[in-house]
Amino acid sequence: MSFLLVNQLSRIFDLSEPWILRKIKGQQKKLLKAVDKVNFSIERGQTYALVGESGSGKSTIAMMVAGLIKPSSGFITIDGYNFFSPTIENNIKSSLRKSVQMIFQSPYASLNPRWRVGEVLKEPIKAFNLIESENGQKQRVCELLEQVGLSERDINKFPHEFSGGQRQRICIARSLASEPKLIICDEPTSALDVSVQAQVLNLLKDLQKQFSLTYLFISHDLAVVSTMANRIGVLKQGILVEEASPNKLFEKPEHDYTKMLLSAAPDIKNVSKIP
Amino acid sequence: MKHPFLESDLYYNFKRTPIAVLSFFVFLIIVIMAIFADIIAPHTPFEPLTLNLLNGFTPPMQANEFTGTIFLMGTDDQGRDLFSTILFGLRISLFVGLMAVFLAMVIGVTLGLIAGFVGGVVDTVIMRFADIQITFPSILVAMLIYGVAKGLLPPDLRYEMSITVLIISIGLSEWVPFARTVRGSTLVEKEKEYVISARMLGLSYPQIMVRHILPNILSPVLVIATITFALAIITEATLSFLGVGVPTTKPSLGTLIRIGQDFLFSGEWWILLFPALTLLLLALSINLFGDWLRDMLNPKLK
Numbered sequence: 001m002s003f004l005l006v007n008q009l010s011r012i013f014d015l016s017e018p019w020i021l022r023k024i025k026g027q028q029k030k031l032l033k034a035v036d037k038v039n040f041s042i043e044r045g046q047t048y049a050l051v052g053e054s055g056s057g058k059s060t061i062a063m064m065v066a067g068l069i070k071p072s073s074g075f076i077t078i079d080g081y082n083f084f085s086p087t088i089e090n091n092i093k094s095s096l097r098k099s100v101q102m103i104f105q106s107p108y109a110s111l112n113p114r115w116r117v118g119e120v121l122k123e124p125i126k127a128f129n130l131i132e133s134e135n136g137q138k139q140r141v142c143e144l145l146e147q148v149g150l151s152e153r154d155i156n157k158f159p160h161e162f163s164g165g166q167r168q169r170i171c172i173a174r175s176l177a178s179e180p181k182l183i184i185c186d187e188p189t190s191a192l193d194v195s196v197q198a199q200v201l202n203l204l205k206d207l208q209k210q211f212s213l214t215y216l217f218i219s220h221d222l223a224v225v226s227t228m229a230n231r232i233g234v235l236k237q238g239i240l241v242e243e244a245s246p247n248k249l250f251e252k253p254e255h256d257y258t259k260m261l262l263s264a265a266p267d268i269k270n271v272s273k274i275p
Numbered sequence: 276m277k278h279p280f281l282e283s284d285l286y287y288n289f290k291r292t293p294i295a296v297l298s299f300f301v302f303l304i305i306v307i308m309a310i311f312a313d314i315i316a317p318h319t320p321f322e323p324l325t326l327n328l329l330n331g332f333t334p335p336m337q338a339n340e341f342t343g344t345i346f347l348m349g350t351d352d353q354g355r356d357l358f359s360t361i362l363f364g365l366r367i368s369l370f371v372g373l374m375a376v377f378l379a380m381v382i383g384v385t386l387g388l389i390a391g392f393v394g395g396v397v398d399t400v401i402m403r404f405a406d407i408q409i410t411f412p413s414i415l416v417a418m419l420i421y422g423v424a425k426g427l428l429p430p431d432l433r434y435e436m437s438i439t440v441l442i443i444s445i446g447l448s449e450w451v452p453f454a455r456t457v458r459g460s461t462l463v464e465k466e467k468e469y470v471i472s473a474r475m476l477g478l479s480y481p482q483i484m485v486r487h488i489l490p491n492i493l494s495p496v497l498v499i500a501t502i503t504f505a506l507a508i509i510t511e512a513t514l515s516f517l518g519v520g521v522p523t524t525k526p527s528l529g530t531l532i533r534i535g536q537d538f539l540f541s542g543e544w545w546i547l548l549f550p551a552l553t554l555l556l557l558a559l560s561i562n563l564f565g566d567w568l569r570d571m572l573n574p575k576l577k
Contacts, residue, residue, distance in 0.1 A: 066475055097477040110468035114490045127476040174472065 001080065002041035003214055004048075004065070004182060008074035011035040011060050011238075034060045036238040037074065042231070044181075047208070047215040049225040051261065052235035058218045061235075062184050065216060066102050078182060098128050101175035105187040107167035111159040117170055118155040121145070124177040144173040147210075148203060165196035172203065176211070184216045189224055201228060222265045226250060234258050288571055298563035305557050309365035316359035317347075321524065330354035332538075335545050349545040351534060357546065360531060361553050367527040368557075371442055372508035378446025379507070380500055383453020388484045390454065391461025402458065405451045413448040413506075414513055420444035421519055434522060441520055445507050452499050460492035494572040501565035505558045512554055528554045 016022060016030040035057040042048040050058045063069040065076055067083035075082050081096050082088065088096075101124075104110040111120055121141045124130075131137050142152045148169040159167055168188060175183055185204065189197040201224065207213060219225050225232055226246045234242040234249075234257065242255040253259045280286055289295050308315055318325050333339040335349040335357075348357040390401040408416060421444040425433055428440070464470060465488060473483050508528075514520035515529025516536075523530055528550050535547030 068471065068474055094477055097475065100475070102472060102475055104468035104472070106468060110472060112469040112487055112491070123473070124476050127478060171472075178476070 001077075003044040003079060004042040004216065005077045006038060006040050006061070006065070006074075007076070009035055009038045009061065009064065009071055009076060010073045011057075011064060011069065012072045033238050035064070035071075038233075038235075038238070038240045040231075040233050040240065040243060042214055042216065044214055045208070045212045046230045047217050047228050049217040049219060049229035049232045050235055051219060051222060051225055051232060053220065053261075055237075056235040057238040058220075058235055059186055060238075062102070062186050062216065062218055065182075066100055066184055067097065094128070098178045099181040100184065101178060101180040101182075102184040102186060103168070103171050103175050103188045106191050107164045107171060108191075110171050111167055113159055116156050116158055117145075120159075120170065121174055121177055124174060128178050130178065140177070144177055147176065147207070148173040163196075164192050165200060168192060168196075168200050169203065172200075172207070176207065179211075180213070182214045182216065184218070186218045187220070188217075190219065190221060197224065204228070222250075222262065234261065285571060289567075292567055294563055295567040298560040298567070301556060301560040302564060305365065305553070305560070306369065308362055309369050312359075312362035312366055316362045317356055318359055320355040320360040320363060326354045328354050332543055334543075335549075348549045349543075351546050352538065352543075357531075357549050360526060361528070361550055364526050364528045364531050364550065365553065365557070367438070367521055367525060368508050368511055368529070368554075371438060371445065371511045371521075371527065372504055374442045375445035375449065375507040375511070376500055376504045378442060379449040379503060380453055380496065382446065383450035384457050384489075384496060386450070387454035387457025388461055388488065391458040392465055392480060392484050392488065398458070401454065405454050408448075409451045414510055416448035417444040417510055417514060418517075418519060420447050421514065437520075437522055438525075441511060441514065445510050445514075448510070449503050449507060452503065453496060456495045456499055457492055460495060461488055464488045464491050498565060498569040498572055501561060501568055505561040505565065508554070508561075509558055528557075 390398040512529030531550035
């Protein structure tokens with residue numbers, strides 16, 4: 001069985017007004033199908049990318065995989081376990097939380113501005129009781145900083161003392177702190193400079209090899225996706241319209257929506273042709 | 276090495292805003308005088324033995340016609356030195372104001388955090404209750420709570436507990452602005468990704484609220500606390516003026532103003548004027564400082 005299995009996953013948001021106002025105005029319930037019967041799976045150590053426009057349901061899927069939003073129907077299993085199964089035991093839920101972590105889009109909002117880097121990185125270690133001793137925790141934090149290309153000296157700095165790319169490295173270090181198996185990358189590079197983007201993507205790739213991580217990679221940047229993913233799923237209004245390997249998707253896109261996305265992507269080769 | 280506060284923007288701007296410096300030092304002087312009232316005051320106004328009824332109604336800075344003593348701010352009908360009485364009255368006013376703000380802050384911040392973070396029905400219940408309470412003037416709410424509490428207390432405790440009851444009633448009448456502001460900031464903060472990442476660690480709601488959100492929403496709370504502090508002191512004075520506050524034997528500024536009011540039209544103006552001026556100076560300095568603080572901590576005005 002696949003490491004991550006997403007089966008007939010749907011999420012409906014209720015956007016309607018309160019019941020009493022609806023009755024007075026005679027309106028129907030307003031429901032938004034953010035995610036509609038999506039199926040996909042990822043093997044251990046692979047990267048699966050979800051692409052699509054804003055509002056296509058990418059982030060909703062990410063939040064459901066992370067166990068923060070409950071699916072309306074369908075299910076997700078990670079290593080055979082389901083966050084929302086009614087029979088799940090607390091210790092399994094906790095180990096599931098430990099094995100799924102997330103990296104976010106904005107490196108500015110994803111670090112608590114009042115916490116020092118050391119405290120940020122210690123939090124997951126403390127939350128999951130990974131290391132008891134103060135010294136051990138500090139050692140682990142230094143090790144994490146080194147793994148993402150930062151130095152021990154940064155341990156007492158505040159997030160605002162770092163650049164966007166460095167902050168994203170701190171976020172990556174935080175997500176590694178609990179020794180996860182699956183990392184959800186929700187547009188991890190879209191707020192970064194192009195030159196920094198490449199560094200962060202390379203770091204993610206290196207870490208994947210080192211710790212045999214599985215990535216669920218969410219992006220709207222097709223160039224980024226093509227370098228990272230083993231499989232790509234294209235989302236349109238909550239429906240998975242096409243799924244293929246990067247080569248096949250870029251060479252022979254089948255769905256019209258995929259063709260449109262590909263043609264909309266700015267390409268450096270075409271720039272010179274503009275008179 | 277310099278302390279980091281001396282190099283902060285806040286301190287830099289403070290030094291360059293004369294109004295802020297002035298109001299801060301006026302407030303500081305008032306507080307210091309209240310704290311060291313025992314040392315500064317020429318005599319203790321609560322010791323009946325030290326009072327001389329012949330000193331009654333001495334105008335400020337004039338020798339009394341019977342005893343020849345000079346009083347800085349004159350005396351009241353019982354011969355109490357007004358300056359000393361005001362210093363001791365300030366103590367009570369400041370203490371009641373401070374404790375009431377603290378109470379209002381604890382209640383307001385807690386309810387606001389819960390309303391904003393949990394949302395849904397909890398949010399609706401708390402905020403509608405706040406809406407209802409804010410339609411009544413806070414002085415009425417305070418009087419109502421004060422009256423009910425006094426009625427519930429056994430008669431022999433009423434006198435001793437009057438300051439505690441006063442603090443509770445003012446505190447309960449001023450929590451709404453805290454709750455509203457904190458709720459608003461919490462709604463913004465809880466969508467930020469650092470909170471989501473804390474939720475992914477499986478932390479409990481109280482842990483996330485206290486450790487992550489609370490430190491990031493404190494600056495508006497600080498501003499409201501300053502302004503509410505002035506309000507609470509005025510509310511206390513109003514209640515005491517109306518005769519429902521602290522007892523006459525432990526006069527606060529409001530009680531002194533009430534006593535002074537009785538003699539205003541018979542020519543003894545100083546008994547009313549000096550306590551009233553002190554109250555004005557105190558409230559004004561806190562408000563001006565609070566205004567400056569609000570402008571400083573508001574990122575949109577920078």
